[in-house]
Amino acid sequence: xxxxxxxxxxxxxxxxxxxxxxxxxxxxxxxxxxxxxxxxxxxxxxxxxxxxxxxxxxxxxxxxxxxxxxxxxxxxxxxxxxxxxxxxxxxxxxxxxxxxxxxxxxxxxxxxxxxxxxxxxxxxxxxxxxxxxxxxxxxxxxxxxxxxxxxxxxxxxxxxxxxxxxxxxxxxxxxxxxxxxxxxxxxxxxxxxxxxxxxxxxxxxxxxxxxxxxxxxxxxxxxxxxxxxxxxxxxxxxxxxxxxxxxxxxxxxxxxxxxxxxxxxxxxxxxxxxxxxxxxxxxxxxxxxxxxxxxxxxxxxxxxxxxxxxxxxx
Amino acid sequence: xxxxxxxxxxxxxxxxxxxxxxxxxxxxxxxxxxxxxxxxxxxxxxxxxxxxxxxxxxxxxxxxxxxxxxxxxxxxxxxxxxxxxxxxxxxxxxxxxxxxxxxxxxxxxxxxxxxxxxxxxxxxxxxxxxxxxxxxxxxxxxxxxxxxxxxxxxxxxxxxxxxxxxxxxxxxxxxxxxxxxxxxxxxxxxxxxxxxxxxxxxxxxxxxxxxxxxxxxxxxxxxxxxxxxxxxxxxxxxxxxxxxxxxxxxxxxxxxxxxxxxxxxxxxxxxxxxxxxxxxxxxxxxxxxxxxxxxxxxxxxxxxxxxxxxxxxxxxxxxxxxxxxxxxxxxxxxxxxxxxxxxxxxxxx
Numbered sequence: 001x002x003x004x005x006x007x008x009x010x011x012x013x014x015x016x017x018x019x020x021x022x023x024x025x026x027x028x029x030x031x032x033x034x035x036x037x038x039x040x041x042x043x044x045x046x047x048x049x050x051x052x053x054x055x056x057x058x059x060x061x062x063x064x065x066x067x068x069x070x071x072x073x074x075x076x077x078x079x080x081x082x083x084x085x086x087x088x089x090x091x092x093x094x095x096x097x098x099x100x101x102x103x104x105x106x107x108x109x110x111x112x113x114x115x116x117x118x119x120x121x122x123x124x125x126x127x128x129x130x131x132x133x134x135x136x137x138x139x140x141x142x143x144x145x146x147x148x149x150x151x152x153x154x155x156x157x158x159x160x161x162x163x164x165x166x167x168x169x170x171x172x173x174x175x176x177x178x179x180x181x182x183x184x185x186x187x188x189x190x191x192x193x194x195x196x197x198x199x200x201x202x203x204x205x206x207x208x209x210x211x212x213x214x215x216x217x218x219x220x221x222x223x224x225x226x227x228x229x230x231x232x233x234x235x236x237x238x239x240x241x242x243x244x245x246x247x248x249x250x251x252x253x254x255x256x257x258x259x260x261x262x263x264x265x266x267x268x269x270x271x272x273x274x275x276x277x278x279x280x281x282x283x284x285x286x287x288x289x290x291x292x293x294x295x296x297x298x299x300x301x302x303x304x305x306x307x308x309x310x311x312x313x314x
Numbered sequence: 315x316x317x318x319x320x321x322x323x324x325x326x327x328x329x330x331x332x333x334x335x336x337x338x339x340x341x342x343x344x345x346x347x348x349x350x351x352x353x354x355x356x357x358x359x360x361x362x363x364x365x366x367x368x369x370x371x372x373x374x375x376x377x378x379x380x381x382x383x384x385x386x387x388x389x390x391x392x393x394x395x396x397x398x399x400x401x402x403x404x405x406x407x408x409x410x411x412x413x414x415x416x417x418x419x420x421x422x423x424x425x426x427x428x429x430x431x432x433x434x435x436x437x438x439x440x441x442x443x444x445x446x447x448x449x450x451x452x453x454x455x456x457x458x459x460x461x462x463x464x465x466x467x468x469x470x471x472x473x474x475x476x477x478x479x480x481x482x483x484x485x486x487x488x489x490x491x492x493x494x495x496x497x498x499x500x501x502x503x504x505x506x507x508x509x510x511x512x513x514x515x516x517x518x519x520x521x522x523x524x525x526x527x528x529x530x531x532x533x534x535x536x537x538x539x540x541x542x543x544x545x546x547x548x549x550x551x552x553x554x555x556x557x558x559x560x561x562x563x564x565x566x567x568x569x570x571x572x573x574x575x576x577x578x579x580x581x582x583x584x585x586x587x588x589x590x591x592x593x594x595x596x597x598x599x600x601x602x603x604x605x606x607x608x609x610x611x612x613x614x615x616x617x618x619x620x621x622x623x624x625x626x627x628x629x630x631x632x633x634x635x636x637x638x639x640x641x642x643x644x645x646x647x648x649x650x651x652x653x654x655x656x657x658x659x660x661x662x663x
Binding site: 041081085088089090091092094095096098099100102103105106107109110113114230233236237240276278279281282285286288289292293296310 | 349350474597634642643646651
């Protein structure tokens, strides 16, 4: 019954939405890359870089939104690196992605040590504060959960609409989807598959970095090592779970976050003291694998995902 | 631009470009060391000196290379068949776990038999762990990259659970640490009094064995065929799924040997920091070795040297030790680029 109490509390759902927000940004970013045909395993590292860059920018005196811009720019740079190697050169997307993750993570830690050599506890910044939307935030349960969040959370939900609209209602979106489904047809239209894919990876990587920046600029107010903690890998599973659709990916992220918020709370109940805490920490990963198994049956995977496109060969 | 395969790449092209990748990595690392306020030449000198400058340094590097040879072979074997095993970290811990469970007294086997038995158990444990992602791939088409990666997180939490529960050493002063394995379950030193142990010898033997399998057996031929073109391999009557399963078992077993050798050779017990990411670094080792099993030995020495050298360089020159990871990431990315450019020509049109 304790669990039912948790599920009916507004603070639980508020936490779920908060935990979902960085996942939404990063999952959308990955989704855009994959829709264009590129698997971006750099996501984990790009999130680390974004978390650091945004926080560092604000700590050095820029405004919060400027900090988000900086994080996004850094993410786009790593996207440029990833796509240059994987798209025109057609290098293994797995290997390049892992390389980008290692490079982004270690370069971030290196930069952190250079910027703050002697610091033991990282300095705090004035992070994004929750903003209650007048009227809506007074609604029971969903008011505090959905309408008393930081502006970055609202931005995440807005971005789902924007990405959805762009992918399904604009020529640009059609071109991106076609680049992931049937690149030869795109080329036959006189469009450059290479340019579309590089652009998609750059923009997608920018969103991943904003997802990372959410952690330092909205969820917490400083940067820690290991703070991204596998969220990037989870987002890759969420893209599959969401069948490469922004709306379903959003749903997946919220469900996943709710589960995560639940396990933290259940640990404090009588059930939590009886079961080792590691079981609760394992659950999200086990859940991700189960989701992959369930979803893989109705494979809606972009047909040209991970297939390099070379104009020379048809 | 587009890429055109080169029919017969010359030897300088095939070896010169990878060498150039290593040189470029060193140049980039020098620039980064300069940003940190170090003299780039002395920083690189310090890394070299810290890795190979003394007998102690060389033995430390060989010790550090040992698990990397195993995990590097695990990646090289799997990647050759385009089976993307990113889960060597978990398989390493599976090997370490079984070594500790059986080696602390559960198996009361006489001394000369105990070690081979422990090694074999480790291989089986690692293979079983990779069996699940392999089955999910062949049966359901679930991408093994994500599953093997997620398994790393799951299995490390599982180890953490055991170390705080049934496996916890009552003498461990409250630390999540297992009991020490029996003296008979320790790999002997290669030279008495020096830290280097026979795990290194086993790693070299494994590399040679894998080389023989890949170049002299049907399985090796089939693995390459599946990696080159699964459709063509299927058409030629090669049982693709069975080959993938065998590859996975071999790869998981090799990674688990890294855990066995770290416990039996070096640490004597199991802790959560047994591996500082050997499983992931093995991927870099494999790529630097161009997936060649004998090359893995040299690539592991190179990578181990960077880690050991960067540690001592960091103390001496006050340059953050993360430089080592940056060097490895750069080497990895430039190496895959170099391999590609040695086989293809970029044509502008």
